[in-house]
Amino acid sequence: MALVLYNTLTRKKEPFEPLIKGRVGIYVCGVTVYDESHLGHAKSAINFDVIVRWLRHRGYDVKHVTNFTDVDDKIIARANELGIPALELSQKMIEGYHRDMDMLRIERASVYPKASETMPDIIAMVRGLVEKGYAYESNGSVYFSVRRAKEYGKLSGQKLDDLQTGARIEPGEDKRDPMDFALWKAAKPGEVAWESPWGKGRPGWHIECSAMCLKHIGKTVDIHGGGTELIFPHHENEILQSEAYNDAPFVRYWLHNGLLTIDEEKMSKSLKNFFLIRDIMKRYRPEVVRFYLLNASYRQPLEYNETSLEEAGKALDRLQNTYDMMISAAKNASGEDDAVDICDKAWKEYEARMDDDFSTREAIAVMYELSHEANRLLSEGRLGSRGAENIIGVFDKFNEVFDVLAGERLGEDLSGKLIDLLLLVREEARKRKDFAQADVIRKRLSELGIEIQDTQDGAVWKRK
RNA sequence: GCCGGGGUGACAGAGCGGCCAUGUGGCGGACUGCAGAUCCGUAAACAGGAGUUCAAAUCUCCUCCCCGGCCCCA
16 A cells, blocks of 8 residues: 555645655745744644654655744844843754753754855745746845746746735835745844855845755655645745746645634644643643644644643543553463454554555554554453454554553563552452451552553552 | 635544544543553534535535735845
C-alpha cells in the first residue's frame, strides 16, 4: 500500500513520489519569533512531527527544514517597547520555542535557518529576479511584479482581477500595481538593517522561505507545509518568486494543517484567545497534549475547549493501562494465545490508515481496538506471555511515531524486585483477610509513586 | 463580493455510495473486601429542501449557517 497524501495544489489525494527516490526534502513554515508559542503553534509542529516520523518509518531519508522569521515589523516593534535589539529578542524567543517543542517531544528539524543568517542568499535571489525582469527597485525597496508572473493563483485559486478591489497602495510606497509585494524593504531610521545593492534594508515577508528552500533543499522541494492561513498570499507568492527565479517547479506536494479553534475561531494572539504551551504544560503532561492534538485529521480545524484535554488524558490512560498490563502479563501471563493474528491485523490496519494522508485519528482507533482485544484475552485468562510480548511490540511501533506512551520497562532492578516482594506480602495479607495491612502497603507505595492494581492474575504495579 | 474549507449523536471527532467508527460522558449488568482497571450489553447523529440510485452523512443542484484568507503581518 503506497503512501497517499492530500495536495493542496491539486485539491486531491495523490500517491507520494519524491523527486529523488528514497529521499525527501520537506520545508515547513516556522514562526515569527516575537512572542512565546501557543497551543496553535504546537498543533502545527506536532502534525508535521508525525508526518516526518512517518516518512522516516516508510524508509525515506528525510531532510526537514523549518525556518525562524527573526526580522520583521512585529519583532522590531516589540523590541522597541522592551528597549532591546530586535535580534536579541528574537534569539530569546527562539530559545523559548525550542524549550516548548522539546517538552512536547517534537523531533528537531534537520536545520532551523534564520532570516538574519540567510541574507546573502536572499539578496542574490532578489537581484536575480530584478535582472530577469520580474522585479523592480523603487526608493530603496524592491517589489515583485505580479503581472509578469506566468501563472497567478494556482495554489489558492485567486484571480488577480478579483483581488484588485481590496488592495491599495500605501503612501510612501511606490508599487506599479497594488498587488505587487515587497521582496526587499528599505530601512526606516533606527531599524535593524543589512547592506544591499539597493541600500540598507531587510527582506520582505515571503522571500526568506524561497531562499531557504533553495539553499537547504534545492530548486524543487518535495513537501512544503504550513498552516492553512498561509495559503494566500504567503505560499502563493513563494511560488511566484521561486519559479520565476529557478525556472523549475517549486513544490511537488503542498500540505496544510488546520488551525486550532476556540468557540470556532482560530487561536491567535490578536484575538487574545490563546493558551501558551508553557502554561498548558503546567496542567497537562506533554503526552496528553500530543495525543489530544493528534486526535483529529491534521488538515481539519480542531476545536479546543475546557474538557478536551481532560478527555484526551482519559483516553490515553486507556492505552497506557493496556500497555502496562501487557508488560506485567509478559512476565506472568499463563494462557496459550500468542495474539499473532490480532497483532498482524492491527498493525496492517494501522499502517494503512497512516498511509492514507496520515489519518492519525483512525490510526488511534485501531489501537483502541487492539487494546480492547488484548484486555479481553487477559481478562479471560487466555493470553500467554508470548502474546503479551507481541502486543507490546505493536504498541512500541505505534509509539515510535506518536510518542505518547511511557515506555520504560519497569521492575528489572532491585527496587522493582523489592516491590514485587511487597506485593507478595500484601497478597498473603489479603488471603488472611488482613485488609488493613494490605491497604497500608498500597497506600504507602502510592505515596512513593507506585500504583497497585489487583487483577485476576494477581496484583500489578506501575509508576504513576 | 471573491477564493478555500466546513456543518455528523450530550461533547470531541472519523467515515464520503450498501457493513459497528472511535474516545469522553449516559444507562444496565459482570468482576471485586475496598480502590482502580477491565469485560459484556445498550441508548444516541448525519443543517434544511429537491434530485440521481435497487441503495446517500456519503453523488448533483438549491437554500441557510459557520470558519480561514483577500492592506500590513505570521
